[in-house]
Structures are given as structure tokens and as C-alpha cells.
Amino acid sequence: MSDLSIGQVAQRFGVRTSAIRYYESEGLIPKAMRRAGRRFYEAGIFDHLIFIRFALRAGFHIGEIRTMVRGLSSATKPGERWRAVADKKLEELDRQMAELQAKKRLLQQLVKCHCPDLAHFARMQRKAEA
Amino acid sequence: MSDLSIGQVAQRFGVRTSAIRYYESEGLIPKAMRRAGRRFYEAGIFDHLIFIRFALRAGFHIGEIRTMVRGLSSATKPGERWRAVADKKLEELDRQMAELQAKKRLLQQLVKCHCPDLAHFARMQRKAEA
DNA sequence: CACTTGCTTGAAGCGCGCTTGAACTCCAAA
DNA sequence: TTTGGAGTTCAAGCGCGCTTCAAGCAAGTG
Numbered sequence: 413m414s415d416l417s418i419g420q421v422a423q424r425f426g427v428r429t430s431a432i433r434y435y436e437s438e439g440l441i442p443k444a445m446r447r448a449g450r451r452f453y454e455a456g457i458f459d460h461l462i463f464i465r466f467a468l469r470a471g472f473h474i475g476e477i478r479t480m481v482r483g484l485s486s487a488t489k490p491g492e493r494w495r496a497v498a499d500k501k502l503e504e505l506d507r508q509m510a511e512l513q514a515k516k517r518l519l520q521q522l523v524k525c526h527c528p529d530l531a532h533f534a535r536m537q538r539k540a541e542a
Numbered sequence: 543m544s545d546l547s548i549g550q551v552a553q554r555f556g557v558r559t560s561a562i563r564y565y566e567s568e569g570l571i572p573k574a575m576r577r578a579g580r581r582f583y584e585a586g587i588f589d590h591l592i593f594i595r596f597a598l599r600a601g602f603h604i605g606e607i608r609t610m611v612r613g614l615s616s617a618t619k620p621g622e623r624w625r626a627v628a629d630k631k632l633e634e635l636d637r638q639m640a641e642l643q644a645k646k647r648l649l650q651q652l653v654k655c656h657c658p659d660l661a662h663f664a665r666m667q668r669k670a671e672a
Numbered sequence: 673c674a675c676t677t678g679c680t681t682g683a684a685g686c687g688c689g690c691t692t693g694a695a696c697t698c699c700a701a702a
Numbered sequence: 703t704t705t706g707g708a709g710t711t712c713a714a715g716c717g718c719g720c721t722t723c724a725a726g727c728a729a730g731t732g
């Protein structure tokens with residue numbers, strides 16, 4: 413049988429075995445078949461892993477990924493259902509962008525101010541707040 | 543005496559007492575004077591708290607803030623020493639921005655693809671990687 | 673047979689900015 | 703007096719995406 417052990421899958425894909433077991437425990441990949449208690453995988457597992465890697469890189473959390481792959485057995489096409497999730501995530505990323513911009517603005521204040529001491533800085537802040 | 547208890551400071555500034563104790567334990571604010579074992583503060587404490595709040599909002603970690611306030615007793619002006627730290631943080635924020643942009647690009651792929659199933663998505667990904 | 677290697681499970685650890693809890697002290701009001 | 707509220711310290715908890723550890727089992731090799 414050309415089935416792969418968890419170690420082989422992990423090595424080929426470039427993750428640790430612990431990660432794969434974790435994905436299984438979290439329901440991101442189907443339960444592997446067992447032989448003598450050990451997990452064995454068919455080539456299709458890589459499709460799942462590719463999706464997980466993609467989704468993590470795109471900023472999805474484990475729970476969101478679970479939601480996306482759980483729906484795989486449903487009638488509608490994955491692409492359709494994923495779009496809604498992706499759109500929400502895009503909004504979230506935009507919020508994070510705005511936060512980063514806000515931080516940059518603050519930092520530029522700090523760079524501009526040649527503060528002689530804490531009290532001076534605090535007065536400046538209080539003025540800015542008001 | 544018009545000194546403030548930790549509860550009064552916390553309420554006026556809008557944080558919990560536990561946060562103030564934590565800042566003290568981490569060396570972000572000077573050790574408060576004690577009366578019968580309890581902390582009492584002068585008005586100057588707010589300058590410190592304002593700086594901490596500002597720095598946290600700007601994305602600094604506790605350790606970085608400690609570095610910034612520890613240097614307060616040094617000869618050079620705070621503004622001067624802070625600038626170097628702020629510049630490094632600005633670079634870090636730019637890296638984070640780039641990461642966010644990368645995530646957005648990935649998400650847009652997902653939105654564009656009307657994937658009929660996982661295998662289709664995986665093939666697409668493999669092609670994109672190559 | 674022993675030994676090694678890779679696997680199994682469940683539980684605990686990580687970093688970080690606090691919060692929460694347990695067990696205690698101190699002071700003021702009823 | 704007793705009750706309550708606010709303070710003290712130290713230790714543990716949180717979330718999250720795994721990793722690491724402990725203790726043991728299965729299969730192949732000498």
C-alpha cells in the first residue's frame with residue numbers, strides 16, 4: 413500500500429507531526445484511518461493541508477478554518493460559501509490596517525516631539541486629547 | 543495629605559488597580575511610597591501612566607516601555623533617546639503592514655476562485671506556488 | 673531476544689498584558 | 703464590636719496554535 417505514515421506526510425509537507433495531530437483533533441482534517449493504532453494517509457490529505465496552510469497565511473483562525481472545511485459536505489460549492497467568510501476577513505484586515513495607521517501616527521508624534529521630560533510629554537498628550 | 547490611593551488613581555485614570563500594581567512590578571512606574579503597607583501616589587504618577595498608555599497604543603511592548611522609562615534618569619533628553627526606539631518600531635509597523643497586504647492578496651484569490659472542491663483549490667495553489 | 677525508531681495518548685508549556693483568586697491586613701462606619 | 707470595603711502578596715489563569723513531555727506500544731533489525 414502506498415499510504416503514508418504521519419511522519420512521511422509531515423516531512424513532505426514541511427510541518428511537524430504534532431501539527432497534523434493537532435489539526436485532526438481540531439477537526440480541520442478528517443480522522444485518518446488507523447492500522448495497528450497508527451494513522452495512515454492517502455494523497456488527498458495534501459489538498460486539506462494546502463488549504464489549511466493557505467487559510468492560516470491569509471489570517472484565518474483555527475475555528476474559522478474549521479467552519480470552512482466542515483461545510484465541505486454541504487450542497488453549495490465551497491467557493492461560494494468561502495466568499496462570505498473571506499469578505500468578512502477582508503473587513504477585519506482593513507480594521508487592522510487602520511489600527512496600524514493609528515499607531516504610526518502616534519509614533520510620528522513621538523518622533524517629532526523633542527520632549528525634555530515626562531511631564532512635558534504628558535502635557536502635550538493632554539492637550540492633544542482635549 | 544492629598545495623596546491618592548491606588549483605587550483613586552485607577553478610577554481617575556480608567557484602569558484597574560491590578561494594572562497599576564503590574565506596572566510597578568514590571569518597573570514601568572516608580573515604586574509608590576507606602577503607608578501602613580499601602581501604596582500612595584502624588585499627582586505626578588499620571589504623567590507616567592499617560593506615557594504608558596500612549597506607548598501601548600503605539601504598539602510598544604512592556605519590555606520596550608521599560609527600556610524607555612528606565613533611561614529617564616540618564617543625561618540625554620528622553621525625546622532624543624525615544625526617537626531611535628520609535629524609528630525601529632516604525633519599521634516594524636511597516637513590516638506588519640506588508641504582512642497585512644499579503645493576507646489581503648491571498649484573500650482576494652479566494653474570493654475570485656469559484657472553487658468546486660478542495661482538490662481544485664489545491665491544484666490552483668500548487669500552480670501559483672510554482 | 674534486545675534495541676531502535678517512530679508512533680500513540682493526554683497533559684502541560686509558551687508569550688504577554690494583564691486579571692483573578694486565595695488568604696490576609698488595615699481602617700472607618702454602624 | 704462587627705461588618706464592610708479597600709488594600710496587600712503570591713500564584714495561577716486566559717487565548718491560541720501549536721510544541722513538548724511522559725509513558726508506553728508496534729514493527730523492523732541484529
